Structures are given as structure tokens and as C-alpha cells.
Amino acid sequence: MATAHAVSTRRDLRFSGAWIPALIAGIAFLALPFGRPDRAFFTLDPAFRPWALGSLWVWLVLAFALLALIASLLPLRVTARGELLTVAGGLGLLSGVSWLMGTGTPFGMGALLSLIALVVVTGYGLSESGRIQSDAFVASSILFVSLFIILFILFPLFIVLRTAVFVDGSFTLNKVWSTLNSPLFIFAENPYTEQSELALMSRFAVIGTVLGALWALSRRLKFARFALTCGVAAAVGFFIGFMIYGRGALPTSLLVATIVATVSTLTGLVFALLGQRTRFGFVQRSLGAISLLPIITPPFILAFALIFMFGRRGIVTYQLFDISSNAIFGIVGVSLAQILAFTPIAYLVIRGSVASLDPALEEASQTLGADRWTLFRTVTWPLLRPGLANAFLLTVIESFADFGNPLILGGDRGYLATEVFSAFAARFDPNEAAVYGSVLLSMVLVIFFAQRWWLGRSSFVTVTGKPSSGSFAHLPRVMEGLLLSVFALWTLLVLMLYFSILYGSFVQLWGINNTLTLKNYRDFMTIGWPVFLYTARVAAVSAIPAAFLGFLIAYLVVRQRFFGRSFVEFGSMLSFATPGTVMGVAYILAFNVGPWLLTASSVIIAIAFVFRNMPVAIRGGVAGLAQIDPSLEEASTTLRASSSVTLRRILVPLLIIPLIGGLIFAFVRAMTAISQVIFLVSPGNMLATVLLLGWVEQGQLGRAAAMGSILIVSMLTVILLLMLLTRRRDAGVVGVGA
Amino acid sequence: MKRLIGFIFSAALLFTGSAFAQQVNLLCSPDLAWCEQIGPAFEEATGIDLEFVRLSSSESLARLRAEAANPTFDVWFGGTGDPHLVAFTEGITEFYKPTVWDDLLSGLKNAVGETYIPLYTGAIGFVVNEGILAEVGAPVPQCWEDLVDPVYKGLLAMPNPNTSGTSYTIIATLIQIFGEEQAFEMLAAIHQNVAQYTRSGGAVGLLAGRGDVGVAIQFMHDGVKYVRQGFPVINIAPCEGTGFEIGGISLIKGAPHPDDALAFIEWALTPEAQAIAAQRGESFQVQSNANTPVPPESPDLSSINLIDYDFATFGSPEVRDRIVAKWTNEVFPVPRR
Structure with missing residues (x-):
């Protein structure tokens, strides 16, 4: 269906729709500062206008945007123009990114806008050249999703791995060695006890071997498998001993x-x-x-x-x-x-x-x-x-x-x-x-x-x-x-x-003074409530891209065949499996300096939420799409609707329930998350769970209990609304495991 | 596609706003209750917004080190002095001489020199829950050496020096009284008695107050707070003498709002601002401005045997990092029998 669509459009086009993003890229480049001096996003600092940067390299962005603009308006053969747009968009993107990374300048609004527009140009190019057998919307979406996965999942994790072996700029395994050797990591033989822990562990290994041998005898295994069984059993035994005594x-x-x-x-x-x-x-x-x-x-x-x-x-x-x-x-x-x-x-x-x-x-x-x-x-x-x-x-x-x-x-x-x-x-x-x-x-x-x-x-x-x-x-x-x-x-x-x-949450002082009081809730209202509202706002704002991005990825993975599909699947699974603390360290290492400076802002918290909660929406989307006959979409495409229209008019209405489900779950999970975002909070960007943890540690238990109660009750309300909406008896179907 | 771009922008726009406003970003290390009172009072006095994050002082140092290239905070308020000194030595903070400099207690000024501004002072002691000790027949500890007695097994709590400046002060105090070798032997024995190391120095007294442990080692002025809240605890000053802190306030080098930061420092050292600590902040340190009234509840420092605390040595980054690492690697991981 995609091929038929592409062919039918290829014949008709006198000029390419890519002229719009190409023009936007050019205007954004000229009108807005390409970089920024510090964390504030919306600066109009004249020192970061392209002509003030004193670098010819950065002008390549504009050059390629103009090339794309001209190419899209020339009456070329469609596939040739597609190739040209791909090259212009891709090289423009590359020169912009390489300039940012090379100089370490934080991206400015001009860079953000023009680079996004150039991705769209490349999407048009890939679609028109037939390299991606679909329309420009799908091609651009694939590019965006891949870039997001690279930038917000793979790149930070790569930085973590790199930081483990690059200390002060040079490669060394000393840190790995000293950390893995430190008693904080493993402390097997303890000199402060009279017994020898290693000996005890070995005893477990012996027990394991004997049990393994007995089992192998009862099964009358041949010698090779017999030895293997004993070896594995010994290892398991030692391992159990190691867990207990280590x-x-x-x-x-x-x-x-x-x-x-x-x-x-x-x-x-x-x-x-x-x-x-x-x-x-x-x-x-x-x-x-x-x-x-x-x-x-x-x-x-x-x-x-x-x-x-x-x-x-x-x-x-x-x-x-x-x-x-x-x-x-x-x-x-x-x-x-x-x-x-x-x-x-x-x-x-x-x-x-x-x-x-x-x-x-x-x-x-x-x-x-x-x-x-x-x-x-x-x-x-x-x-x-x-x-x-x-x-x-x-x-x-x-x-x-x-x-x-x-x-x-x-x-x-x-x-x-x-x-x-x-x-x-x-x-x-x-x-x-x-x-x-x-x-x-x-x-x-x-x-x-x-x-x-x-x-x-x-x-x-x-x-x-x-x-x-x-x-x-x-x-x-x-x-x-x-x-x-x-x-x-x-x-x-x-x-x-x-x-x-x-x-x-209703008593003065737990266990000491059990008179009932509303003091904790009054404290919560003055100090916790603004933070609670802020958290709800960030969670809500991040839930929308989480749900839609997840849905889009589900659509691309299930319905489209393209190069890099398994990469997209792998990347989103990776963000699901990575422990929150690891992702937290990864984000603070990757986004604290240099071109992708994002820390100490709501934006980085929202991005963390988006990529953390997107996989739930993906699974909801995949499950939903599996139940919808592709012939519906084919009918829509045959009637010359573009895939963005098909997605909006056919699939979204049909899948509105899983979509809303994904939205609400992304929201609730963001409200209750802690392990990743504890690294990312900053003055003015405090989150409810982080504050709550601080209160628990500081001994403000009544107030913490009040905040906990309010969190639990409000999340319960949200989930019950969802269940009412989907008429499901329990939430797990859309939620965690299933 | 246009929708996607439109969406990205509308989302981005939601996050703007405070970039140009007058604001102070405060890294606040004393008791949470005090931190919470500062913002509203400062806003009332000057009209400048204040946002704070509360972190224990060692954690604060870690955070400031992490952000040194690109600070988000303007002022570091409170917390034990050693990490302030480390931050100054490493060039993370810079000295600023406030207009009230002459009003500050001269003893404090002389001890730290022109590195950071003294904010308050207080001494280390034991916060003791007598009821819990009586349950197992353990006497109320009067000296540091009492704490190594196995009778206190599972009854002690102290903060973790990795996160808490209080804990570093405790260890530095022991080293100055007993010498490093014996101090670490004592710490190893104390470790055998400790039930829980907390992240924050102020929080251990709560464990004693609630009865989770019998003895909490921490600043005595923090103990006063728990007495006032109604917990059944008393304060003990150790017989061999004890260390004290000179809590500080520092200007962060490269602060994003330098003018507002200085306005805050000036305000924070006035007697009116310092009085907030005891009046509304549940904090009973002796404040650095000589004109600030000493709260009647505060432990009387003149009646306590204070050691001659060597701030210069124990505030140097090398000494500090070495001692904390030594404790972390040699004392902390040892299992308790």
C-alpha cells in the first residue's frame, strides 16, 4: 500500500512540500541565536547570532537549508530531487550538530528549530527518493524517533560506560578495578570475624556438588554430563554461600x-x-x-x-x-x-x-x-x-x-x-x-x-x-x-x-504524642502543595508526548517496514529495562555541560519522564494495533489520504481507549517516580516524591504521611476514573506486567 | 508533522517564565524547618524570590563540585564549616566581606579567616533516650570512650560522613582528641554498636527520640529541637571535650544571580534574619551576629569543654577526602557481629 501511494504522489509533484521546513530552517537560523550562554533557553543574546560566532562552519546549516529550498522548488525528477533533499537535509543537520559538539556550545533556539526543520526536510527526501517506502510523515517520524532514542537513551548510557573507563580524559581501568575491589562492592573474606567466610562458601559448594552428584546418579547420566552437573551445582552452592556470607x-x-x-x-x-x-x-x-x-x-x-x-x-x-x-x-x-x-x-x-x-x-x-x-x-x-x-x-x-x-x-x-x-x-x-x-x-x-x-x-x-x-x-x-x-x-x-x-498523617507525633491534629495537612498545604502542583504539571505535560510517542513507535514498528526497525524496538526496550538510578546518573553526566545542556530545568525532568514511561504506551499501542485489520488503513490510503491523516482519522479514534490509558499511566508513573529524577531536581524544580523522601529522612513524618496520603488518594482517583472509562475491573491490563 | 513541531513548542513554552526574574537559588544545609522559613521572610524583606534545595552539607559539597563548571546555585547557606572551607580552597566559592562583618563574633572570624562567612556555631554531643537505655540496663554515656562499650550494641546512631558534615565533625573531633589511630579503633568499635547511619546529621536525634536507638551522636542544638518537640531525650556533652562547628554562608563563584546573591547574604547576617532560626526554624545554634539574641534553649557553650578545633587542617580537601575514604573503606563495610 505504501508503494502504491508513493508512486501516485511521485508523478503529480511539480514541487516538493519540503520547501516549508527548508524555509523555516533558514529563517530560524537567521532570526534566532544558534547557541546560548547558559541554562536559560529563551535568550536572544546577540553574541550567539550566527554572524557573531566567527565561524564559517556554522553557516553550512544555512547553505544546506537554502540548497534544500531551491531543490524543492525546481521541477526535477521526483526521485532525483528526493536524493538531493536527503543529502542537503542530512548534511545540514550534520554540520549543525558537529558545530555544536565541536565547540561545546549549548544549543540555542535557532539551532533547535532549524535542526528540527532539517530533519523534516530529510524525511521528505527519504520518502520522495523511495528509500523509505512511505510518505514524508512516516519518514520524518522514523527519523525523529531514531534521533530521540539515540539522544535520550543510547547517548546517556554510552556516557555512563565511557565515564567508567575514562578518568580525567584518559582511558584507564583503574577506577573499574578499584571500585570492584572495594569492600563496598564485595567483601568476601572478613578479617574481623573468627570464621573464614571463604571456607563457609566452599562448604556450600561441596554441599552443592554432593547434591548435584546424587541427582546425576539418580538420572544415570553419562560421565560428561555428570561432571557438568556437579560443576554447575558446585557453582550454585558457592554462589548461595557468597550471597549469605559475603x-x-x-x-x-x-x-x-x-x-x-x-x-x-x-x-x-x-x-x-x-x-x-x-x-x-x-x-x-x-x-x-x-x-x-x-x-x-x-x-x-x-x-x-x-x-x-x-x-x-x-x-x-x-x-x-x-x-x-x-x-x-x-x-x-x-x-x-x-x-x-x-x-x-x-x-x-x-x-x-x-x-x-x-x-x-x-x-x-x-x-x-x-x-x-x-x-x-x-x-x-x-x-x-x-x-x-x-x-x-x-x-x-x-x-x-x-x-x-x-x-x-x-x-x-x-x-x-x-x-x-x-x-x-x-x-x-x-x-x-x-x-x-x-x-x-x-x-x-x-x-x-x-x-x-x-x-x-x-x-x-x-x-x-x-x-x-x-x-x-x-x-x-x-x-x-x-x-x-x-x-x-x-x-x-x-x-x-x-x-x-x-x-x-493525622497525629501530632507518631508514637509519642498521638493527639489528633490537622497540623500536618496545614504544613503540607503551605510547603508541599506548590511542589505537588508543579509535579502534577510536569507529569501531565510529559504524559502527552510519552503517550503519543509510544503510540507512534507502536504504529511504526507494527505497520511499517523500514531499515532500523529493530533498532527502534531495542532502544525503547532499553529505556524500560534500565534501572532509574543508572538513567539518572546518565542524564546528569550527559546533559550537564556541552551542546545538550538541559540540567536544572523542567525540560530535563519532563524528558526523563517521557522516555521512562513511553514503553508502557508502546505496549498498549502494539496490543491495540494487533486487533485492527490493516485493510482499514489501506482503504484510507487508497482514497489518497496521507498516513498522518490515516493515523489521525482512522487509528486514533479506534485506539482512543489504549491511548488514554497510556496517557494516564504515564501521568501516574511520573507522579510516583523517584529513582531517576532524584538526580535531576534543582531549585524551583522540586518534585513531590523527592520532597517526601527528604521529609522522611528529616523526621517530618507527619507531614510526609500527609503528602503520601494525598498522593495515594489522588492517584487512586485518577486510576479509578480510567477504569471507569475502560470498564476494566483492574488496572494491570494496561499497566505494569501484563 | 506540523502538529509535532507545534507540540514541541507549546511544551517548551510551558517551561519558560522564571528566566529573567529576580531570584536567589539557595543551597540550604541546616534543619529543614529553618530552610523553609528563610524564603518567605527574605521575599518579604527584599521582594526577591527565593528557591531552595535542602541537602546535607557533604552532599551539598558534592553537588557544588558536580556543577562547578556551570553552577545553578547562588548561595550556600549553613552546614558545617569544613565543607565550606573545602569549597573555598577548591575555588567553588568565593569570599565576600559583608557590611556587618564587624558585628560578627570575633572568635568565629579568627578561626576561619577570610574564607567563608561564619553563620552560627554549635557543639557536638550525645542525644540520649534514657528510657531505652534503662530497658537494657545500660548507663547514660558521659564520655566518648563509653560509646565503645558493647552494652550499647544496636543502640547507637550517627550520620554517615559521606553525606553529612556533622558526621565529619564527629570523626575529626575524635581524631583531635585521641589521635588518628586510636580514633579509628574507637570508630570501629562504635560501628559495632551503631544501628543505623543516617544521610542527614540532624535526623539521628529523631531515631533516639522515637526510641529506635538509645544514643544519637549529633549537634546538641539539634537535640534541643527534639526535646522541644516532646521527645523523651536529654543532651550530654562528652567529658573528654568535644568539637564544634562554625556553620557558614558562602557565595558560589559564577552564581547565576550575583546581585541578588549578595543581597541575600547581607540580609541573612542581620540579627532579624538570624533570629528566625530559633523563633520559627526549630534551630538553636548560637548565631554569628553578636547582636542576635542567644536563644534561651541553646546549649550554653561556655559551660562545655570545647576542644581547640583545627579548622585549617580538617577543612583542607586532601585531609577531608582521605579521612572520609578511610572511614568508608575500613570502618563502614565491616559486618556487625
């Missing part, structure tokens, strides 16, 4: 991630099974609410509620059970907080795979005489396995990336995500922060892509398009009782924690 950020993060992922996955499985097979309807209905919690709660809020409940003077530990202990600070507390935060994500993922189970299969198995255990082992379990693995790996990634909980509950241990922050914000060692960031990034990416590769290959789908008949047998009574008690415990805990935040 200190430093690496083993601690690994240990917490393992605990959290295991417990969260199991709990998620419990919820998913209950949702499908319980006898109690109200349990099924209330499960929907579980999927809501992580989206509406800033990630560290539960951490400080945990101190109220389980600290040395905690209501549960001290007043109920008379335990006076600080055990909550450390691995126990962080794990608990993360389990509460990430179990819903695991639940959403597992529910997806539980939903794909077919009752007919289980009935068939039972008809063939299988008992419940055989049925579970041979039918249900293999079908569940990929979903469980998926949930496990996702929670591992979330746990690695989590920043707020370790910061509040970390106790005497370091964690990879917090070390990135303290290396940068406290020790001010950007190189060290970059090393930590690179380690964290590579661990997460390995898991992320291994998971995609693995699950992408194994297809366990039992649904063939037709809804299966029949319903699942209920759970066995004992089993159901067990699962229900897990569910009850979880619900009790979560309700208690949320209630304690709400209650804490």
Missing part, C-alpha cells in the same frame, strides 16, 4: 533480589490460583485491587510505614509482642518492603499464564485417571513454568533497580542502586558511580534479554483463538485454606500499612 553491595543486592523474587513469585502464584479457582467470589473480586497498589504508591512509602509497625517501638513488634529490636533495618526490612511492592507485578505476570491454562486439558488428564498430584506435575506445572520464570526475573530486575526502600531501611548494608546514588551525590565520584551503574545495567540487561530470548522461543500457549469451554475444578479444601490464609495475611499487612500512613 558483604558489600553485590552479594547484598543478589541476596535480597533472590529472596524477594522467590517470595513474590510464590505469593503471586497463590493469588493467581485463587483468582481462578477459589470458591469465594469476593476473594476473586478483591484481587483486582492488588494490581492497583504498586502503581499508585511511591515505591518507598511502605518502607517508612514498616518502621512504624515493626521498628524498635513499632506497634506490632513492641506494643503487641513486646519485642524491642532493630531487625527491620537491613535485609529483613528491605526484603519485606520489596515483597510488598513487587508481589503485585509477579501476580499480574503469572495471572497471564494461568489464564492461558485450558480446563479441557485438565479434564482430559483426570478422565485418563491421573490423580491431582500427577495432574499438577505433568500438566499444570509445565504450563505455568514460563510464567513463573518470567515473574521471577521481572521481580529480580525490579529489586536490583529499587532505590527508595534500601535508602530508608538499608541499615548497615550497601545496595547496588543506592551505591550509584551515594557514589555520585555523596562521595562525588562520577567515575565510581558510572562503574556501579555499568555493573547494575549489565546485570539487568543480561537478565532482561535472556528472559526475552528464552520465553520468546518457548511457546506454551494452549489457547488456539477459540475460548475453551468448561471451568476449572475448585482447589482442594486444605490447599484452598492454605492459600486463603496467605492471602488474608497479605491483605491484613497491606491494609495495616496503608492505614498507618493515613493515621500517621
Whole structure:
């Protein structure tokens, strides 16, 4: 369809539409300053007008813009003109960018406008020359999306990697070595204890080897595989010992991630099974609410509620059970907080795979005489396995990336995500922060892509398009009782924690003076409210490009075939998988000086939000587009509508619900985000979550609880509105995992 | 396409506004409550807008170092003196002699010379929750050497020197009293007793107040705040003597709003401005202007055994970075039994 369209336009054109952007590029170049002296965007500083810059190079931008203008108005053959426009636009863009990068001048409005216009010129060129088999809109969109991904995802991450190995301008591995060798990173053998940790770890390796050998014997493996099994088992054993006895950020993060992922996955499985097979309807209905919690709660809020409940003077530990202990600070507390935060994500993922189970299969198995255990082992379990693995790996990634909980509950241990922050914000060692960031990034990416590769290959789908008949047998009574008690415990805990935040926002001084007061809300109104409004504004402004850009990328990836399509897919996945602290360091390193100076402005916060939340919109868009027959769009194109018109008149109205869903989720996620933006706030650009974290740390707990309550309630309202709009019972469908 | 461009611009326009206004960007390191009171009072007095970010003083130093090529802040207000001195030595801040220079306490001026402007002073001490200590039968600590006793295991809190200037002052104090080797032995023993290192120096007293720990090591004037808020804590001055800070105010070199910055510094040193700290800011340091009344709640510095704190040595970047790194690598990572 695209080819037909391109051919039909090629014959008609006497001049190219590229003259408009080419003219804009020229005017912007002449009328506005090309660079700027400092952070202020809208300066008209005459010293940065092109003729004051004293450089011939920068005039190439104008020269190529004029060339493009002339070419677009000449009656040339369409393909030839297309090639000419591509070259003129591309070279103009290149000369502008190379001048900025070469001189390190921050871009000015003139540069911004003329370079954007030149991208559009290049888009026209690529389309008319037939190099991109579509119209100028699609071609320009592809260029813009690729440039955005390069500038705001790949470039900052590249800077992180570069900072790790370039110290003071020269290449060295010293920083990598000294960081990885420091006791903050790994502290395996501890000279201050009487036992030898390495020996203990080796003991675990021996146990692993013995277990591996026993298993291999029972399977009667040949020698080679026998040895391999033993080796792997020994390594796993040593690794477990390393996590338990090792200190430093690496083993601690690994240990917490393992605990959290295991417990969260199991709990998620419990919820998913209950949702499908319980006898109690109200349990099924209330499960929907579980999927809501992580989206509406800033990630560290539960951490400080945990101190109220389980600290040395905690209501549960001290007043109920008379335990006076600080055990909550450390691995126990962080794990608990993360389990509460990430179990819903695991639940959403597992529910997806539980939903794909077919009752007919289980009935068939039972008809063939299988008992419940055989049925579970041979039918249900293999079908569940990929979903469980998926949930496990996702929670591992979330746990690695989590920043707020370790910061509040970390106790005497370091964690990879917090070390990135303290290396940068406290020790001010950007190189060290970059090393930590690179380690964290590579661990997460390995898991992320291994998971995609693995699950992408194994297809366990039992649904063939037709809804299966029949319903699942209920759970066995004992089993159901067990699962229900897990569910009850979880619900009790979560309700208690949320209630304690709400209650804490109304008392004078938590635990000391429990008289009710509205003082915290008055404080919040004077100090927190302007910040809250500012945050809402930035979140709202960034949600629009996040949703539309995500939608556009979905459209390009699903409906268009072009060179670099997998690059666009990869880039947007990368921004999804990268831990927030790493992206935060990346942004501050990449955008603090030089041509892309953006720090200390709302713009950089908004950009961070856009690229962080865009992937959710992409997935919504991809899922939506898959349900729409391309022949609709073909009909529109056949009637000579351009693809921008088709997108606007056909696809947007049809996909308005996922689009609004993406919009609202981008907004809510921006309101509750912390790990990336904590690096980017500046005077006058303070965000609600960062302020809230500061209050928690400064001991303004009542006020923090008030802000937390208001955040949670307002986000809940927004999400409920969305659910009303889409008539979905829970938010997870558009949200996190599924 | 036009829509996309139009959108980019409308989004960009939303973010403009404050670029040309009169404004001071303040990096504020004292107690949050004080920081929050400064802006409105300054705006009322001068009509100049004030935006602040609150960071602990070591974090502030890190932030200023990171931004040295392109500062966003105009003035660094408060926080312990050593990082101010480091910033001055590294050329991140510059000295400015305010018109009220002659009114400032001469002891403070002589100690720091013409590097940064003294803003207030206060001494390190213990903020103790007697109830928690009584629970385990531990005595109220009176001296630094008491803190190494394993009876305080899990009952101590102090700030982290990586983020907190208070914590650096604590470590520097120990080094000056006991010598570096013994000080680090004591820090290692204290580490075995510490339940939590906080990011901010003012926040540890809260842990003691709430009963999460029994003893918080921090500035005594911060302890006064928790006493006044109704927490069951008392202030102890260590028997071997204790270190003190000369909190500072510094002009950032290359400040984006230099004129407004100077106006702010002049205002901040007036008795009226300094009195805000105790009246509305829950901060009970002794203020640097001799005409500012000393709050009645403030710890009486004349009755405390103060050491002869060597600001020049411990405010030098090399010494500071070395000591913090040594603590970070040799004390902090050691697991507690």
C-alpha cells in the first residue's frame, strides 16, 4: 500500500512540500541565536547570532537549508530531487550538530528549530527518493524517533560506560578495578570475624556438588554430563554461600533480589490460583485491587510505614509482642518492603499464564485417571513454568533497580542502586558511580534479554483463538485454606500499612504524642502543595508526548517496514529495562555541560519522564494495533489520504481507549517516580516524591504521611476514573506486567 | 508533522517564565524547618524570590563540585564549616566581606579567616533516650570512650560522613582528641554498636527520640529541637571535650544571580534574619551576629569543654577526602557481629 501511494504522489509533484521546513530552517537560523550562554533557553543574546560566532562552519546549516529550498522548488525528477533533499537535509543537520559538539556550545533556539526543520526536510527526501517506502510523515517520524532514542537513551548510557573507563580524559581501568575491589562492592573474606567466610562458601559448594552428584546418579547420566552437573551445582552452592556470607553491595543486592523474587513469585502464584479457582467470589473480586497498589504508591512509602509497625517501638513488634529490636533495618526490612511492592507485578505476570491454562486439558488428564498430584506435575506445572520464570526475573530486575526502600531501611548494608546514588551525590565520584551503574545495567540487561530470548522461543500457549469451554475444578479444601490464609495475611499487612500512613498523617507525633491534629495537612498545604502542583504539571505535560510517542513507535514498528526497525524496538526496550538510578546518573553526566545542556530545568525532568514511561504506551499501542485489520488503513490510503491523516482519522479514534490509558499511566508513573529524577531536581524544580523522601529522612513524618496520603488518594482517583472509562475491573491490563 | 513541531513548542513554552526574574537559588544545609522559613521572610524583606534545595552539607559539597563548571546555585547557606572551607580552597566559592562583618563574633572570624562567612556555631554531643537505655540496663554515656562499650550494641546512631558534615565533625573531633589511630579503633568499635547511619546529621536525634536507638551522636542544638518537640531525650556533652562547628554562608563563584546573591547574604547576617532560626526554624545554634539574641534553649557553650578545633587542617580537601575514604573503606563495610 505504501508503494502504491508513493508512486501516485511521485508523478503529480511539480514541487516538493519540503520547501516549508527548508524555509523555516533558514529563517530560524537567521532570526534566532544558534547557541546560548547558559541554562536559560529563551535568550536572544546577540553574541550567539550566527554572524557573531566567527565561524564559517556554522553557516553550512544555512547553505544546506537554502540548497534544500531551491531543490524543492525546481521541477526535477521526483526521485532525483528526493536524493538531493536527503543529502542537503542530512548534511545540514550534520554540520549543525558537529558545530555544536565541536565547540561545546549549548544549543540555542535557532539551532533547535532549524535542526528540527532539517530533519523534516530529510524525511521528505527519504520518502520522495523511495528509500523509505512511505510518505514524508512516516519518514520524518522514523527519523525523529531514531534521533530521540539515540539522544535520550543510547547517548546517556554510552556516557555512563565511557565515564567508567575514562578518568580525567584518559582511558584507564583503574577506577573499574578499584571500585570492584572495594569492600563496598564485595567483601568476601572478613578479617574481623573468627570464621573464614571463604571456607563457609566452599562448604556450600561441596554441599552443592554432593547434591548435584546424587541427582546425576539418580538420572544415570553419562560421565560428561555428570561432571557438568556437579560443576554447575558446585557453582550454585558457592554462589548461595557468597550471597549469605559475603558483604558489600553485590552479594547484598543478589541476596535480597533472590529472596524477594522467590517470595513474590510464590505469593503471586497463590493469588493467581485463587483468582481462578477459589470458591469465594469476593476473594476473586478483591484481587483486582492488588494490581492497583504498586502503581499508585511511591515505591518507598511502605518502607517508612514498616518502621512504624515493626521498628524498635513499632506497634506490632513492641506494643503487641513486646519485642524491642532493630531487625527491620537491613535485609529483613528491605526484603519485606520489596515483597510488598513487587508481589503485585509477579501476580499480574503469572495471572497471564494461568489464564492461558485450558480446563479441557485438565479434564482430559483426570478422565485418563491421573490423580491431582500427577495432574499438577505433568500438566499444570509445565504450563505455568514460563510464567513463573518470567515473574521471577521481572521481580529480580525490579529489586536490583529499587532505590527508595534500601535508602530508608538499608541499615548497615550497601545496595547496588543506592551505591550509584551515594557514589555520585555523596562521595562525588562520577567515575565510581558510572562503574556501579555499568555493573547494575549489565546485570539487568543480561537478565532482561535472556528472559526475552528464552520465553520468546518457548511457546506454551494452549489457547488456539477459540475460548475453551468448561471451568476449572475448585482447589482442594486444605490447599484452598492454605492459600486463603496467605492471602488474608497479605491483605491484613497491606491494609495495616496503608492505614498507618493515613493515621500517621493525622497525629501530632507518631508514637509519642498521638493527639489528633490537622497540623500536618496545614504544613503540607503551605510547603508541599506548590511542589505537588508543579509535579502534577510536569507529569501531565510529559504524559502527552510519552503517550503519543509510544503510540507512534507502536504504529511504526507494527505497520511499517523500514531499515532500523529493530533498532527502534531495542532502544525503547532499553529505556524500560534500565534501572532509574543508572538513567539518572546518565542524564546528569550527559546533559550537564556541552551542546545538550538541559540540567536544572523542567525540560530535563519532563524528558526523563517521557522516555521512562513511553514503553508502557508502546505496549498498549502494539496490543491495540494487533486487533485492527490493516485493510482499514489501506482503504484510507487508497482514497489518497496521507498516513498522518490515516493515523489521525482512522487509528486514533479506534485506539482512543489504549491511548488514554497510556496517557494516564504515564501521568501516574511520573507522579510516583523517584529513582531517576532524584538526580535531576534543582531549585524551583522540586518534585513531590523527592520532597517526601527528604521529609522522611528529616523526621517530618507527619507531614510526609500527609503528602503520601494525598498522593495515594489522588492517584487512586485518577486510576479509578480510567477504569471507569475502560470498564476494566483492574488496572494491570494496561499497566505494569501484563 | 506540523502538529509535532507545534507540540514541541507549546511544551517548551510551558517551561519558560522564571528566566529573567529576580531570584536567589539557595543551597540550604541546616534543619529543614529553618530552610523553609528563610524564603518567605527574605521575599518579604527584599521582594526577591527565593528557591531552595535542602541537602546535607557533604552532599551539598558534592553537588557544588558536580556543577562547578556551570553552577545553578547562588548561595550556600549553613552546614558545617569544613565543607565550606573545602569549597573555598577548591575555588567553588568565593569570599565576600559583608557590611556587618564587624558585628560578627570575633572568635568565629579568627578561626576561619577570610574564607567563608561564619553563620552560627554549635557543639557536638550525645542525644540520649534514657528510657531505652534503662530497658537494657545500660548507663547514660558521659564520655566518648563509653560509646565503645558493647552494652550499647544496636543502640547507637550517627550520620554517615559521606553525606553529612556533622558526621565529619564527629570523626575529626575524635581524631583531635585521641589521635588518628586510636580514633579509628574507637570508630570501629562504635560501628559495632551503631544501628543505623543516617544521610542527614540532624535526623539521628529523631531515631533516639522515637526510641529506635538509645544514643544519637549529633549537634546538641539539634537535640534541643527534639526535646522541644516532646521527645523523651536529654543532651550530654562528652567529658573528654568535644568539637564544634562554625556553620557558614558562602557565595558560589559564577552564581547565576550575583546581585541578588549578595543581597541575600547581607540580609541573612542581620540579627532579624538570624533570629528566625530559633523563633520559627526549630534551630538553636548560637548565631554569628553578636547582636542576635542567644536563644534561651541553646546549649550554653561556655559551660562545655570545647576542644581547640583545627579548622585549617580538617577543612583542607586532601585531609577531608582521605579521612572520609578511610572511614568508608575500613570502618563502614565491616559486618556487625
